[in-house]
Amino acid sequence: MNIFQLTLSLSIIFCSLVAGFLFAFAIVVMPGIKQLTDGEYIRAFQVMDGIIQKNQPVFMLVWIGSIIIILAASVLGIGQLDSLSRFLLIAATLIYLVGVQVPTGMMNIPLNNQLQALDANNLADSELHKARENFEAPWNKSNTIRTFFAVLTSVLLVIVLLRI
Known part of the structure; x- marks a missing residue:
């Protein structure tokens, strides 16, 4: 195996991990927290996103590494x-x-940051509902797009590897 084949193989692994992460959010995480009240939903997302925003080392290695x-x-x-x-x-x-x-940079991260800025424990129900309404559908739409293209990337990379 030469350096290119190794790099391509690592690219498949890293990009596929990102695709799996986005896919899990699309089909498990977001549908799961959708069942929560507005305040619970916002708080749950803030906690999950907070782990990422604190530069969780394995996540950062995979995400930045994939690029x-x-x-x-x-x-x-x-x-x-x-x-x-x-x-x-x-x-x-x-x-x-x-x-x-x-x-991710133009849609999901700005939406994440808007949600992180909220103090969910001190907002009225109407404010929580409005914040969720402004976040949930756009975030999910963008994540669906990211997921599709991440999976497509992995498929294309595997095709390249198989053609070597």
Whole structure:
């Protein structure tokens, strides 16, 4: 196994872990906390997101690592792949950056930060309801988009690996 194959394999692992994380939020976490009252929902999300915002080391390694390793695989793969595989690898990289990382930075993180700024214990029920209403649907929509593109990235990376 050469350095490119190792980098591509690590890229598959890291991007697939991110895809799994987003998928779990889409099909388990968010539907689970949807059953909670507005205050409970906000507080539950604040606690989960708080772990991430405190730079949980394994999460940060996987999330930031996925960006670094897919970029490294793309650079290393340019001279080692045939034109179709090179196209698939570059497409996977762009899809991952634009379809996963851009929505994260432009939509999910700002929404997370808005929710983190709330003192759920000291808001009226109407304020809690409005805060949840402003957060839940946009966050879930963006997460669905991120999940789709993260899974697509992993599939494309596996196809590239199988073509080597």
